[in-house]
Amino acid sequence: MKKIYLIAFFILWVFTYAGAQDFEYGKITGDDVELKNAAFDSNANAVVIREFGTSRIDLNDGVFSVVFMYHVKIKIFNKNGFNHGNIVIPLRIHKEVDDEVQELKATTNNFVNGRLTKTELDKKNTFKEKANKYITLYKFTMPNLQEGSIIEYSYRLNSPGIFNFRTWEFQGNIPKIHSEYEANIPAVYNYNVALRGARKLTSQKSVLFKECFQYGPHKVNCSKMTYIMKDLPALIEEDYMTAASNFRSAVYFELSHYTDMRGLEHNITRNWKDIDKELNDDKSFGAQIKKKELFKDILPQMLNGTTDETSKARAIYAYIQKNIKRNGYIGIYSENTIKTALEKHAGNTADINLALVAALNAAGLNAEALILSTRNNGTVNNLYPVISEFNYVVAKVNIGNTSYLLDATVPLLPFGLLPLHCINGKGRVINQKKPSYWYDIVASQKQTTKYVLTAKLTNEGVLKGKLTTVSGGYSALKKRERINEAGSIDQYVERLDEQMPKIKLANHSIEGLDSLENPLIESYDIEMKIFDNMNNKEFYLNPFFISRTDKNPFNLNDRSYPVDLGAAVDERLTMTIELPDNIVLANEPKNMGLALAEGAGKYQTSTSQSGNNLIFHQVMQLNKPIYSPDEYLSLKEFYSRIIQFQKTDLILKKTN
Template sequence: MRAISFYICILPTKLTMVMRLLLTAFFILTLGTVFSQEHPIPSLKYDDLTKSYQQIDSNASAVVVDEWGKTELEVVEADHALRVVHTYAVRIKILKKEGVDYANFQIPLYAFGNTFETIADIKGKTYNLRNTGISESEMNKQSIFLEKTSPFLHLAKFTLPQVEEGSIIDVQYRIFSPDVLNFRTWQFQTDIPKIHSAYTAIMPATYQYRVVLRGPYKLTDTKTEVLRSHFLLNGVRNDCSKITYVMDSVPAFLEEEHMLASKNYKSAVYFELEQYYLTNGSKVRVTKEWRDVDRELLTEKSFGGQLKKEDLFQNLLPTWIATASTDLEKAMAIYDHLKRTIRWNQVYGKYAQFGIKESLEQHKGNIGDINLALITALNAASLPAYPVLVSTRENGIPNNLHPVISDFNYVIASVTIDGKSYFLDASEAATPFGELPLRCINEQGRIIYSKKSSEWIPLKNEQPSLVSFTFLGQLDTAYNLTGKLTISYKGLDALKKRNEIASFNSQEEYFERMQEKIPNIGVKKSSLQNLDSLKDFLYEQLEIEMPMDEYVQNGILHINPIFINRTLKNPFNLNERFYPVDLGAQRHVTHNVNIRVPEGFIIHSSPKNSAMKLPEDAARFMYQSSIDKDRFVLRQVVSLNKAIYSVDEYFHLKEFFSRVIQQQQQELVITGTR
């Protein structure tokens, strides 16, 4: 992933210009910026509709022919306020029937305080070839509607008419935002290829931005100019900088398994406001030092203010830790009791939503309520615990160059006992002490020690993810394979399985659903072991029966001994992957198979043994079988010995799984008579 940073800062030559520049909604404005609704996407030509574009990407269902955007500030005289205006226009060619979905638009509009972003001037047209001419279908305004998704998010939705394979659609709109301190991120790369994408940012002279280009692709062109006297404010004209970023021939971003949020890796330009000037000439730094953020967090009522409420646990702790004799046992008891006391309402947050007191009384809360309560309870028991700010995997990797508090959407606890630190998240009943759910494993978090001290720490699970399949069975003379199948889970796989089981009304309902997923295997009896004992392996025990007669020809049975959880498809298929493979933890999958055949049957041949490993023991594979008279024994182990594989290791990992799949296609051959 490339990240190129540079700074935009054009300062006025006269201090009076700085002092008079409008920066917030409370200053008096006299004249706004003139906004042009024109955009540089050229008029449609006949050749645009007849051109196939398939040579760009034969797998693409649609392609962005041209895309243009512009963001600038606009003065609203009636409200004596500033707003950010974002203009967008795009032309898309529909290449395949599946690409028709790209005619459905959902534009997010966010809340800033009590004010929402708004959208206006939405226009859409569909162009089709009809006989020898071009047919135009304009979108009706009645096709546009606003969905109020949450108190923080609205969605503007519309669908263009008459869209089919071969159509070209044109869309344009403007978004008005009250968030004057932020420019919008421009995504050059999406899930379909783009021929041309251009973005223009017009910024006041007294704003200093750090501009970051992320992703693997370079800009085709960058144009910079100064717009002299762009604002007329209180009789004084002020300058702005105008920068246009262009990227041509942008490939589609292809997502694959085991990755962090795609926005970490897509080619895009980001704007990070570092400082600006007030009308009195004073400078305001937006980018702060971590000690400033630490102090603000720990003095914030919904964060540090909650950590002071240790008295709320004085009456609870004696009962919670009554049977604990060591500090570790005390911490585990507090963790377990808190999970049962406050139920997660499925809302993320680094701040408390209700506060510890109300969450304890109402037995519900968001992530901030739960884990800040956990930290406070641990400290009340004289166990040193600290908050750790986290950005979840889907939220993106946090900025580690300087504090951007909005990057974090989650908080967990860190407690140190006998010199060892444990990460804790008490939001889910199935999460064992000292382990984190996958959503929290996102490179690193920021641990806040005090108002003057914090540091980055890696987020990882020491416990590998373990899955084992053990089958002990026998083949009868009617070619029925019966026996006992035991599946064990530990680590992230155990957490996932326990949560899956909990999603059903009963264990019986869960096993019924399992039977539907494996129709070729009859389950005669089933049970679970250690479902609530989180420190132990979770076991599924199944008595199964599999008719094998359909695999018999001329008295010869061909059976694949890896009959469950066999790798059928390589999870890594890209020609080139520009982002790491992130599993969240090391992972080991084991198969143990033991099959006895009846008298008169002969195990004619078994799969060949195989073993391989990647450089530096990054991964191992072992497939070993043997025949002992009437018994076939197989042991297979797939060990991924790293939680994260770099881009340079991708090809080796891809080839590794390709060979695993080939090996698992081998069959056991048994001869006999009925």
């Protein structure tokens, strides 16, 4: 990240916190003590009674920095809320001066037997932990936590650089009664301010202070902007969501331009033409894509006699995928150059996929780099380019009228299928000869699974037969990854057998393990005790011992963010059970049919008997990769009814 360096005597900060609405530290009111829950979010284990933050621009050791001050008071309702007394403050690691926590105060307040007791944090009990090469975590645990504790802490944080002003997250993982943020910005800096999330501000105001910031020989005006939200429910993270930061109510600041002490304006918010040039000229990005000469000698080996464009692309993809292993780091910039990655057979995601782009172009194919943000990194801003929002790069190869997105960093990924963590809105295609452009990133395949059971029920009440599972698309990828993780097919089957204690697996075979383009086919001889007593006149058989839905993934009363599966789902089951001669269906069972609106999904079952054969079918389809918040309650009800129906038994009876 770029920094602005200025000689110290030119700058004098004289802007104060006039009118700041911070609350008094250490003041515990009767309302705080009596608070039993957050009325607007009554199931919470803890609640933020009040929090206040303020940021301003300052000069530290010749480097401009953002000074952030934070103060919060939290009520812990029960033991399940004790984890909110474990405080983690992320600190960025810079080349010059790292983020630093200063002026830390932390107190636990307990009201016991009519007396208020205060326990102060011993700063010897704070520590730092390195999360990665960019972030250090500053940690401490509030002392003497009890049910009903009111914890309070405050600190000051200096962060070098003015390009990313301090983001403020109103919404968190526990409810907040009052959240307030104040941004103090001199007029020489202009930020794009964006409010994200579904919640609206309770209050917003801006106050102008005349000549409050001494900037070289000039005094400039300052703006104090105050943002308040009240009665905020927690943002509960649930299955099938992308990064929580996409949906958490927060205010973001991005520097658009600034004026230097000579009065010259500098634009920071650039257009994509500027970004295209920057990336294509960068020695760790565009310069790597240009290194086609690296593949001159090995290209014949890579192509292995292929002649048509699609076969060439597949062969090159397979070669890079096999010969360069990911070292664990991701990013859009090459870490060690693609030449080093080829020599050492290892590199970060950019080393691998930029090498793929270069190799495809070396073979005369039309390949481009596509930069994106992964699902857990958040969505990117479509209005103006912010290159730091992108954290991943893949290859895009164009053959005829078809484009394929390729990620050679995942060893078991078939050609043309991106990993689910890359399916996240739009990416930006960077072309070395033409302007960049947005490209929709969608799953090219579904998650498909088909179960076929052919079995016989013995007179002893044992079900014996063959179960065949055919997995395609993302389902096949997941299966292959589990087999690879297990170490061998035998160990995978052993684990699978342990996970299904009621079903005994034997004589297994797995086809298509190494044919990544084809479905993965598993076959097992199975044995399962169905009935303990075959002397009864009636028997109850639940056919949902395969592909059963045990848990509803959707449990919120309301969800303000989409259900993002990444890819559509298609799961089918066909079961044929040969019954003993004297056993039949007692009655024609009721078939099930559920459908989501506008063909968004369906669930169907059917049961019949043909001769001695009991035949059961089940189909479960979710036809959309993304469902809007308005469709959430329908999805929740859809799953609830499936779970309830799958508790229904088939009734069999003896004929004599």
